[in-house]
Amino acid sequence: DTAVSQTPKYLVTQMGNDKSIKCEQNLGHDTMYWYKQDSKKFLKIMFSYNNKELIINETVPNRFSPKSPDKAHLNLHINSLELGDSAVYFCASRPGQAIYGYTFGSGTRLTVV
Amino acid sequence: TQLLEQSPQFLSIQEGENLTVYCNSSSVFSSLQWYRQEPGEGPVLLVTVVTGGEVKKLKRLTFQFGDARKDSSLHITAAQPGDTGLYLCAPDQGGSEKLVFGKGTKLTVNP
Numbered sequence: 216d217t218a219v220s221q222t223p224k225y226l227v228t229q230m231g232n233d234k235s236i237k238c239e240q241n242l243g244h245d246t247m248y249w250y251k252q253d254s255k256k257f258l259k260i261m262f263s264y265n266n267k268e269l270i271i272n273e274t275v276p277n278r279f280s281p282k283s284p285d286k287a288h289l290n291l292h293i294n295s296l297e298l299g300d301s302a303v304y305f306c307a308s309r310p311g312q313a314i315y316g317y318t319f320g321s322g323t324r325l326t327v328v
Numbered sequence: 329t330q331l332l333e334q335s336p337q338f339l340s341i342q343e344g345e346n347l348t349v350y351c352n353s354s355s356v357f358s359s360l361q362w363y364r365q366e367p368g369e370g371p372v373l374l375v376t377v378v379t380g381g382e383v384k385k386l387k388r389l390t391f392q393f394g395d396a397r398k399d400s401s402l403h404i405t406a407a408q409p410g411d412t413g414l415y416l417c418a419p420d421q422g423g424s425e426k427l428v429f430g431k432g433t434k435l436t437v438n439p
Contacts, residue, residue, distance in 0.1 A: 255431070256432055258429040258432075305370050316376060317371075319370025322368070
């Protein structure tokens with residue numbers, strides 16, 4: 216069983232569209248994250264939820280809205296997609312403390328045309 | 329905001345060679361993690377180092393945490409093509425809810 220699963224794996228869409236990426240973890244972890252990896256492979260944190268509560272919201276445009284229906288799921292909805300949103304988006308989860316390390320999903324490659 | 333540098337940015341070597349990559353900062357960390365990311369996949373945790381001066385070994389990979397807990401190194405002995413990937417360091421300053429990743433070292437091991 217995949218520990219952290221993201222769907223879809225690939226997403227190609229036109230500018231101005233609205234799209235969602237889903238993430239589910241079956242590890243029983245309390246904290247989940249969304250990271251964005253740009254073309255230069257730099258991983259930057261976007262959001263973090265702990266037990267459905269938003270705890271980190273980095274400087275991300277309002278067009279990005281995370282939603283956590285329960286602690287095993289963290290979805291990312293993006294409105295009015297722009298060319299600059301093209302990137303690979305990674306979902307990750309971790310148990311109570313950061314020292315235990317993150318488990319990442321395999322990523323969603325978003326291409327906005 | 330901590331300044332975190334990984335070097336080299338790119339490294340291409342032949343199978344069987346040894347190599348060392350570095351993760352440096354001016355900040356002191358409570359712990360530091362190393363991840364490897366293969367193409368098309370998410371980063372995978374390799375090791376966590378906690379104590380200043382700590383050395384951990386994972387088969388042919390040796391990880392060291394600096395005495396002052398501001399830097400770390402990863403040494404690979406007799407590199408193999410399967411070691412190819414992006415190596416990321418992620419220090420934890422303690423009490424933070426997030427890991428901040430370095431920009432990584434992209435390693436290519438040619439057969």
